[in-house]
Amino acid sequence: MLKIIFPSIMLLPLTWLSNNKNMWINVTSYSFTISLLSTVFLWQNDMNPPNLSLLFSTDPLSSPLIILTTWLLPLMLLASQNHMKKETGQTKKTYISMLVLLQILLIMTFSANELIMFYILFEATLIPTLIIITRWGNQTERLNAGLYFLFYTLIGSIPLLIALIYIQNLTGTLNFLLFPLTFTSLNLTWSNSILWLACMMA
Structure with a gap:
C-alpha cells in the first residue's frame, strides 16, 4: 500500500x-x-x-x-x-x-x-470534506450545508461505533484477517437485527 x-x-x-x-x-x-x-x-x-x-x-x-x-x-x-x-x-x-x-x-x-481503524479513518475524512464545503462551497448556504453534513454524518456513525464495540466483545477482535478463525454464526434475533441496522445506517 x-x-x-x-x-x-x-x-x-x-x-x-x-x-x-x-x-x-x-x-x-x-x-x-x-x-x-x-x-x-x-x-x-x-x-x-x-x-x-x-x-x-x-x-x-x-x-x-x-x-x-x-x-x-x-x-x-x-x-x-x-x-x-x-x-x-x-x-x-x-x-x-x-x-x-x-x-x-x-x-x-x-x-x-481493523474495523475500528476503518471507523476512525472514515470519520477523519469529515475534516477535509467539511473545510472544503464551508470554505469553497458555491452556494451562500454552504455554512449550513457543512453543519448539516457534520451533524448527520456523526449521528449516523454512532450506531456503527456501538455495533463495533458489540462485535469486539462478541468475537474478541476487529481484524478482518482473524474473523474466519473467531467468527461465530449469528442467530436471527432482535439484537442481531439491530446490529445489522446499525452497520447500514453508517
Whole structure:
C-alpha cells in the first residue's frame, strides 16, 4: 500500500513548492500518474488478497474503491481550476492540500484491516470534506450545508461505533484477517437485527 500512499503524501510538498504558474499542471499530471500506477498495482484477477499486513491490505472489494479514489483527484483538480481562478495562490494551495489529504485518508480507509481503524479513518475524512464545503462551497448556504453534513454524518456513525464495540466483545477482535478463525454464526434475533441496522445506517 505504500506504493500508493507515499506518492500521494508527496503531492503535499509538490503543491507548496510549485510556483503559482505551474502548480495546477504539476499536481494534476502527478496525480494522473498515481492513478495509472494504482490501476496497474491493484488490478486483481484472482481472489487471493495481495499486500497483506496487519494494518493495511487490499482485496477484490477494496481495490476498485482505491482505484476510483485515485482517479477522482485529478478529475476534481481539472474541474475546479476555473472555480478557483480568482483565489490567491495560498488559498489554491490550501484547497489542493485538502483534496490530497482527503485522498490519502480514503485510501487508508478502504485498505484498513481493523474495523475500528476503518471507523476512525472514515470519520477523519469529515475534516477535509467539511473545510472544503464551508470554505469553497458555491452556494451562500454552504455554512449550513457543512453543519448539516457534520451533524448527520456523526449521528449516523454512532450506531456503527456501538455495533463495533458489540462485535469486539462478541468475537474478541476487529481484524478482518482473524474473523474466519473467531467468527461465530449469528442467530436471527432482535439484537442481531439491530446490529445489522446499525452497520447500514453508517
